Amino acid sequence: MRIAWLGKKSPFCGNVSYGLAVTEALKERGHGISFIHFDTPERFDRAEPDQESSGNLEPEVALPYLMKSQMYTIPSPRASRELRESLERFQPDLVHASLTLSPLDFRLPELCQQLGVPLVATFHPPFDAGLRNITAGGQQLTYQLYASSLAKFDRVVVFSELQAELLIRLGVAKNTLAVIPNGVDPNIWR
Incomplete structure (x- = not known):
């Protein structure tokens, strides 16, 4: 399967x-991955196929941006x-x-629908149902x-039932949501 992954490679954070x-x-x-992220385009100018990846194309695309931070990125006008x-x-x-990235997040459902490609998201924003302060706001x-x-995505991965319940109250269909708790790879962290 060929997967176009929109994500972050910098600045470093949990999403990365x-x-x-x-x-x-x-x-x-064995899946082919095309990693699309915001970076300086000159560094990753339309990568060529990786010849050592058993035939899978693994291009990396850097979308241009005006401002990038750990929380959010403002894309350049030509990024879309x-x-x-x-x-x-x-x-x-x-x-x-792998959301949230930028205002392009909101264009993805329409774009993928036009291209006839299923769209899945992992919705990463922090969530704490117990907080009652400006951060919680x-x-x-x-x-x-x-x-x-998110209601227009084919599937949305969240990390807790509380997140799913909130999104359902906000209009995302229950069958769109998949709750997959964060995990730890024991082969890395032993």
């Missing part, structure tokens, strides 16, 4: 670790077009978006902003 670990595991299982062109060129069987706002877009 998640994306790198999952895509490496997918490659080990480059994302579309990359997906058209790769012709993936599946697009996976920011978390709630993020969930409210994303809910209508």
Whole structure:
């Protein structure tokens, strides 16, 4: 299976670790991965196929950005077009978006629908149902902003039942959500 993975490679955070670990595991299982992320395009200018990956194309695409931080990225005006062109060129069987990345997150459902490609997301924003402070208010706002877009994804992975319950209350269909708790690879952390 060919998977276009939209994720982060920098600046370092849990989302970066998640994306790198999952895509490496997918490659080990024989899947072709096209990693799309925000970076300086000159560093990753339209990568060529990796000849040593048993025939799987593994291009990496760097989308241009105006500002990038651990929390969010503001894409350059041409990033949306480059994302579309990359997906058209790769012709993936599946697009996976490791959210939240940028305002492009909200365009993905329409884009993937136009291309006829299933869209899966892992929704990473922090969540703490017990907090009653400004941080919790920011978390709630993020969930409210994303809910209508997440409702258009084919599947959305969240890490807890509480997250799923909140998204259901915000309009995401229960059968769209998959609860997969964060795990630890015991082969790495022993």
